[in-house]
Amino acid sequence: RKEVEQDPGPFNVPEGATVAFNCTYSxxxxxxxxxxxxxxxxxxxxxxxxxxxxxxxxxxxxQLNRASxxxxxxxxxxxxxxxxxxxxxxxxxxxxxxYQLTFGKGTKLSVIP
Amino acid sequence: DGGITQSPKYLFRKEGQNVTLSCEQNLNHDAxxxxxxxxxxxxxxxxxxxxxxxxxxxxxxxxxxxSREKKESFPLTVTSAQKNPTAFYLCASSIVTSAxxxxxxxxxxxxTVL
Numbered sequence: 001r002k003e004v005e006q007d008p009g010p011f012n013v014p015e016g017a018t019v020a021f022n023c024t025y026s027x028x029x030x031x032x033x034x035x036x037x038x039x040x041x042x043x044x045x046x047x048x049x050x051x052x053x054x055x056x057x058x059x060x061x062x063q064l065n066r067a068s069x070x071x072x073x074x075x076x077x078x079x080x081x082x083x084x085x086x087x088x089x090x091x092x093x094x095x096x097x098x099y100q101l102t103f104g105k106g107t108k109l110s111v112i113p
Numbered sequence: 114d115g116g117i118t119q120s121p122k123y124l125f126r127k128e129g130q131n132v133t134l135s136c137e138q139n140l141n142h143d144a145x146x147x148x149x150x151x152x153x154x155x156x157x158x159x160x161x162x163x164x165x166x167x168x169x170x171x172x173x174x175x176x177x178x179x180s181r182e183k184k185e186s187f188p189l190t191v192t193s194a195q196k197n198p199t200a201f202y203l204c205a206s207s208i209v210t211s212a213x214x215x216x217x218x219x220x221x222x223x224x225t226v227l
Contacts, residue, residue: 004155008153031212031213032212032213034215042220042221043203043218043219043220043221044156044203044218045218046215046216049213087155087156091212091213092212093212096169097163097210098161098163098169098210099210099211099212100158100161100171101156101158101216102155103148103155103156103157104155105153105154105155106155
């Protein structure tokens with residue numbers, strides 16, 4: 001079974017804190033990796049792709065360790081607007097030239113004033 | 114504005130009735146997808162389509178059917194054979210089915226079967 005595992009949280013942190021989310025995936029043949037953000041009762045939206053060399057977008061840093069099959073997301077200087085559920089997503093080849101995304105259950109973050 | 118629309122936002126149906134959820138996109142994307150999300154669960158793939166007049170089953174296709182007669186439209190029918198249809202249904206699209214293309218999601222339809 002192809003799975004993506006995340007700590008469900010919730011993570012309750014004060015404004016300005018640094019918070020890290022972890023994710024593991026079971027399929028070593030996974031091709032690409034993403035973090036999506038989902039606000040309460042809304043649709044998921046892409047936050048950032050995750051590259052082997054690690055990548056940063058403002059206050060957000062994503063890391064990938066293929067050997068350990070581990071993905072992380074670091075949020076620095078947390079804002080109230082960062083409160084959401086963060087979904088770890090992995091793309092895997094599913095045959096016939098197509099790829100499927102496998103979603104983790106998400107980690108809920110609440111940033112407290 | 115380009116995007117994906119789903120209608121209705123909320124849908125209530127009696128047990129045993131078929132219901133069709135609408136999904137339309139004007140992004141000129143070839144690939145479209147249907148997911149189901151249950152509370153505390155990850156999104157699960159129901160069906161996907163790589164091109165017009167073609168679609169494949171995802172992980173949980175039983176009790177669902179789709180059609181792809183137009184590039185812009187990918188309606189999902191929840192049939193009476195679906196044992197537990199109450200859920201949040203999300204439609205998505207991408208340029209093509211690729212490991213690297215972003216999937217864009219519609220706002221979702223919340224289906225409640227009474």
